[in-house]
Amino acid sequence: MTASPEVIAQALESKAWPFQEAEKLVKRLEKTGTDKGYVLFETGYGPSGLPHIGTFGEVARTTMVRKAFELMSDVPTKLIAFSDDMDGFRKVPSNLPNQDMLQDYLGMPLTKVPDPFGTHESFAHHNNDRLCKFLDGFGFDYEFKSATEAYTGGEMDETLLKMLANYDKIMKVMLPTLGEERQKTYSPFLPVCPRSGRVLQVPLVERNVEAGTIVYRDEETGELVEVPVTGGHCKAQWKADWAMRWVALGVDYEMSGKDLYESVKLSSIIARILGSTPPEGFNYELFLDENGQKISKSKGNGLTMEEWLQYGTPESLALYMYQAPRKAKKLYFDVIPKAVDDYLAFLAKFREQEGKEKFANPIWHLHGDNPPAEDVPVTFSLLLNLVSASNAHDKETLWGYINAYAPEASGREHPLLDKLVGYALVYYENFVKPTKDYRAPTDEEVKALEDLICELEKLPEHAEAGDYQTAVFTVGKAHSYENLREWFQALYEILLGQKQGPRMGSFIALYGREETVRLVRQAIDNRGLS
Template sequence: MAAVNWPREEALKILSQHPNNDRPILFETGFGPSGLPHIGTFAEVVRTLFVLQALKAEAPDREAKLFVFCDDLDGLRSLPENVPNHELLRPHLGKPLSAIPDPFGTADSFSGHMNGKLREFLDQYGFAYEYKSSTQAYRSGAFDQGLKAVMDRYDKVRELFVSTIGEDKREAWSPFFPICQSCGKVYTTRVLSVDPGNYTLDYACDKDEAAYKSCGHQGQMSVLGGNAKVGWKVDWALRWFVFGVDYEMYGKDLMESASLSGKICRALGGKPPVPYKYELFLDESGAKISKKIGNGISMGQWIKYAPLGALLHFLLGNPNKAKKMGLPILPKLVDEYLQSARTETAGELFSAPWFLSQIQHQPLQDTPELASDLTYSLLFNLSEALSIFEAPLLYDYALKYDPKVGEQSEFYLDLCQRICRLALDQKEVAQEPEPLSLDLTFLPQLQKLALHLESLGDQVTDGEELQTYLFGLAKELDLNPRDWFAFLYGALLGKAQGPKIGPFFAIMGPKRALAMVTQALERIGG
């Protein structure tokens, strides 16, 4: 059984840089609640927990904890495509996310709804973390020490930052973003001057954007107590400095930002955390997933259509490889988890089941969780092909195909429920597929297949034996098996690809398989 090495490698790296057991090791992840949280948001938390569990295994005497930090004092620059009530939100563009109404009407603010969804998901499965709010950290004074350090080292911070931006923007740049005392917006203000001795600044609210306007107010304020915030690259350094963060992950698109934030953290007198850069998630078409667009798979969809273990197993894969996710490839992702669950055990240190059990606080079993070879893909294709949308009926097919399913009946009943939801939802939104071009060279072999299925009658069939028979039909005429199976998918399912046909026929039974083949022959004139 293969161990999953990357979390352990990260844990050893952290321990080498923090050998003294003088305080807890602090992990941090950040979340920008500008839209509904997606899997990328959840992934950063889970992957960090994998590293934290590996660290505890390597150093059981070391205390470690995780902060999940919500950037809810950031402003909303544009309207997310996947949230309702745009007219309610439009007047509040430019304001902090924690000061904008919830478009869903269930929370006290826009950010309250978004981070509530993330926390609900984390809490539902017992993940251990401590929630931190940017708004609370600024307004409670928790960041005041760091804000004073920014003001005390104003010129150095400014020097580091302006070297990374265009010359036309350098003169006006300030690390501070005043929150206008009149209109409450944060992205319409600019700093006119600073008074480091008193930790105050003068500002004007006069920066208009296409989506929102300034109010023209001018004033003076203390930079402490939540009156102003710092821009996010400085804010990142501020958190590291104030909290003493030891480890944080970030996407490869933030490499330059992380480098700059590390320099600013050192300028403030702190030590930046051990970093870990990961590749980005892509949707099934290869596009970067986005909270505002809502592509990829949402956390709600994972909960609805797949076991949590499948998501955790997916996230345990090497983060340095870009990963595609989307509803069309969800069955494949779940099957990879099922394969691990029937071949590996949680009792083996650093195995995939070990990590999944550890972060869910489950007992470590010395036997595989599953015994059946049945796959999500096979059951999903059966549900689609026969319009089976009732979990008990789909479960009956599964149990007849493989009696081992009964050994984990609760798991497979739940799996069938999720599969039926996906199949039904996909049916409701499905568009009429483009007709596939079929190679009629294979028509005689399809007719032979019909005769073979008819000869089987009601007898129970073995999926692998049927698969071998199908390969034999291709070999009879020296035909390419790949082309033959592509023809079967197109003729029987109207798809370019599909399940392993032998087991697919076996689970539905010879009579239903014969009916499917007969209908295909009638459609294509055989």
């Protein structure tokens, strides 16, 4: 049910990008209406490589816009995840098994390429299944649609015939965008060769609009071959295919990566030639790997969805997709801890927010008005440092420290915190521990550390984190650190073996005063052994 005008105004005042996108859709409907009875959102997937995290990001972001639209309008919505699985198999991704076998199927529709993993009917079926299982795991409300089934089932036939009737107009749009050699062979129709089964990129010899057929010359036999453009006998060339899909399905909204900006413009022109209004949408920036390179399904660089979920919560992944979609961001393991802690911080704020502040909080776009009620007393970063200092190898050890710090906490009552404990153990073992580099304290630092022990021992065992933080500050100032950051960095390097670390007061409160004193004494005692 549509929200009140007051609530809609608050949502728009929030300036959250999903509401800005949803407003475009509302205005679109005011102009064009909808003869489908619903608003159609679409996301595209090319199953030429295994699904990657960018694919998930597009579905997650589109769902956020859909959620925002549903607050602002009572028109029903639908989301289609469309797989371009009739596309020709152009190259063998380097991260797949059975490379030699796959080479024999270059040019074949992806649904005709054998599954190199041996578990599904085809390579496309394997990848489509991987995509659906992951999206299902996140609880997305979507309908999966296969290009192969849409083409062969006749769903695209009417629009394909329109394309054939407007062939010259489409060619006039496309040819100026192509190189001289490509212009000689380009056609918006890619016939599926009746002899070889391959998707062909060949020039057309003739067209028969009334019969709905095209004629091309078989490059191997030299014979003229006539095929219908309907019924799965032809596939549309990429930009024409995108436009054809928008028109045939009646797509109202689809976002895409910045690298497809020019494709969106051309496909939009073709959609208008076919008598339709192109969908609303925007171009998001691309994700980069640890080296600043664009992540790619075929290269397998960057993070996979499964890898993120090994080290961080699903909600943290969704949040990372929400934040700054028009800004290029690194998508590698070291972004996970901050994403987890950002989620916890936004979740804590949400409970006290109203009006436009609530709608500006990413939590609304992830959970609506019903986010998890759990209060998490410990940050993920702090848990990582706790693992580092305690050398814990199991959840029970970490929970011992947590219970001393927050007696009311338990794995049963705090399932999110219990998950974070598990994530912290795995993340520390794989990414923090291998980079640890402890250094011995200098003579001056030894004096400061000894004074820190004295200051801590003046405080009760379960003092407030703020009191412990004050003690650390006091020692740093007493030892004439002009920049207290240097004092804290020294503590991180000496006690934790890393360049950066937690707020020391919070760490001491969680780890325990006596344990921290023991850690400092050990650093001093080990100085002579290093």
